Structure formats: structure tokens, C-alpha cells
Amino acid sequence: MTDKIKMTTPLVEMDGDEMTRILWKWIKDILITPYVELKTKYYDLGLPYRNETNDKVTFDSAEATKKYGVAVKCATITPNAARMPEYNLKEMWKSPNGTIRAILDGTVFRTPIIVKGISPYIPTWTKPITIARHAYGDVYKNSEMRVQKGSKAELVVTDKNGNETRQEIYDFTDSDGIIQGLHNKDESIAGFARACFNYGLDLKQDVWFATKDTISKKYDHRFKDIFGEIYEKEYKDRYEALGIEYFYTLIDDAVARVIRSNGGYIWACKNYDGDVMSDMVSTAYGSLAMMTSVLVSPDGIYEYEAAHGTVQRHYYNYLKGEETSTNSVATIFAWSGALRKRGELDGLDDLIDYADKLEKATINTIEDGVMTGDLYLLSSLENKKKVDSETFLKEIGTRLDAMMSK
Secondary structure: OOOOOOOOOOOEEEOOHHHHHHHHHHHHHHHOOEEEEEEEEEEEEOOHHHHOOHHHHHHHHHHHHHHHHHHOOOOOOOOOOHHHHHHOOOOOOOOOOHHHHHOOEEEEEEEOOOOOOOOOOOOOOOOOOOOEEEOHHHHHOOEEEEEEOOEEEEEEEEEEEEEEEEEEEEOOOOOOOOEEEOOOOOOHHHHHHHHHHHHHHHOOEEEEEEEEEOOOOHHHHHHHHHHHHHHHHHOOOOOOOOHHOEEEEEEEHHHHHHHHHOEEEEEEEEEHHHHHHHHHHHHOOOOOOEEEEEEEEOOOOOOEEOOOOOHHHHHHHHHOOOOOOOOOOOHHHHHHOOOOOOOHHOOOOOHHHEEEEEEEEEEHHHHHHHOOOHHHHOOOOOEEOOOOOHHHHHHHHHHHHHHOOO
């Protein structure tokens, strides 16, 4: 190969923490910069710099993503109490993913990477199932209280003129108890729906959506109505032209259908359902480290990342000079996804072709029997060998170089 592939518009690059930060640099050095004249707007979202900037860097990276349209993000630490002294933190900073999701009003789409030799626990799943999780409201922005025996709990809404509407939740005459208040917004639900329908058009796949509207006749039913109205008005003709469909059912029916299905569709879930089902799907396909994640806004902004965390245990081993065998596949696919989308938006066929080859080289490496420790334990291939983190990337690089030289 002679000339490197040129980019016209930068990607927003968000660096991260611990072992994934190490892999991030290796991926760039071994698999990307030898072939692509990489153009990025760099933001260090590692916990030390977030702490130094009072988390301003996270907000700046999200605003840059809105400006440039495509971002790629490394896994980051969301600190708990134990991290406070470890990193000498000023405060327990919020999840960068949550901050970025809120600013972009994005929906998270998670899709398993399927390779030969790693069989899903559900044999019928021959194609990937993409989980689309609504990332606003519900239990994640709830209000909740413990209630003493003898209390009466009411739902009270005060309109802009000061008029109150009351509805009894429960009269706790016989026992102490608990109450919880949830909310959502029509505009957020509509944004979620459009992001799902747009992603369906991108992937040319059916979109499923499910709630429990037979029980939740106002809250869940509102989700169902907004999805249905937007589909009929804005997407039905385009879906029918592509031969794909939007399908609604109850959440319990959806779960049963998913288990019996072959995959190959997008399953849109409310916030809590998506949180749970994405872990179920990733585990059933084999490994969270083989799960891509992309945040998509209703107006077509994309942020790609791996679905897993910072691999803390491996990082501590790495600091001690010990060999690690960390799976970098989802992080590689975050880069390939972002570069492909940048190529699509900017009309750069050679960048799209490179992203396709990077993914193919990664899958070929595993299917050739060369893999990291987690996959070695899962793979049914007869001739397989476990390699360390850097060797795995170099093996991919050898195959990628052969593809790029043709």
C-alpha cells in the first residue's frame, strides 16, 4: 500500500481509562494510522483529566460531537466511593455516557459480533439482535419514598394556573410501604422512536417495540401511541419500499418471540427493559466484549463505543508487568463503525472499504483460531491458541495488511 486514506472531516475522539486506554493506543498504532491519515478532534475523558477540568471535558466532547456528527469513544470509569481516594477525586463524577446521552438526546443500540466457533446459547440465533435502549426517564430519574403505616399516598399534578389534579396511589392503613414516581417526556419518546426507525433504515432491518400497555394504560400506552403515530406518518412508505416492517407487541410476548426467533432485527426497549435485555442478549451471544454500542440521536449524530467497561483487573496486571489477554474486538469495531459512518457521510468509498476490511480481518483472525483468553474458553474451534493483547492486534494487522495490499 502506498498512499494513506485521506479524511475530509474529523472524527471526535474520546479517550478513556485503564486497560481500554492502553488498547486504544495500540489499535490506532497497529491497525489505523498505518492506513488512514487520521483526522480527529481529541478529548481526554480519562478520569484524571475529567477531575482536573471538573468534568467540563465531557460536556465539550459532546458539543463537539454535535458539531462534527460522528464520534468514537473509549470505555471510561464511572467512579464509586472506592475510586475517590484512588484518583484523588474532587467529587464522584457522573457517568460520561449518561452525560453524553443527555446532551445528544441519543438512543443506545447494542449489537453482538458473530464469529464462527462462538455459538450463541440459543441455537436459533443465527443473526444478531440489536437492542435499542431508550436512555431517558423511568426508574433512572425516579422519585421514591418510604411510607409509614397510616399514610395515604397521592399523585398530585399542578398545572401552570395552579390547579391541582389528584389521584390516590395507595392508602397505607395496614402496613408501612414504599412508593415510586416515574416520568417521561413526549419529545424524548418521539426522539427515541425516530432514532430507532432511522437505524432500521440504515441496517435495512425490522424494528420491534414492546411495552405493557394492557396494564399501564396511560404511561406505557403513550409510548405505543407515539411510536405508532410517527411510523404511520413518517416511515411507513420507506419501510414498505425496503421490504422491512415495524412490529409492536406486549413485552412478555416479545420476550417469547425473541427466544424463538433467528435474530436479524432491532428490538426497541424502554429504559429499564433495555438495560436488562442488552445484558441478556450479550451473554446469550457469548461475550460482552463482543458487543458493539452506538449512540444515535434523532437528528443523525453517531457516537460509537464498546459495550463493556475499562477491564480494571487486566489493567492492574498490566501495571505490574504481567501479560494480559484482553479482548479488543468491540473497541476495534467502535473505530471501524465510526470511520465507516464518516466515510458514508463524506462520500469516501476508500474509508468505507478500509472499515469493512478492518472488521473482516478481525473476524478472520478469530476464525483462524487466534484469539484472546475469554474467547479461547468459549470457542469450539479445534485448532485454537490463546495470545496476549498486543499479539492479537498484530495478528489482525497481518491479515489487514494483506487485504489492503491487494
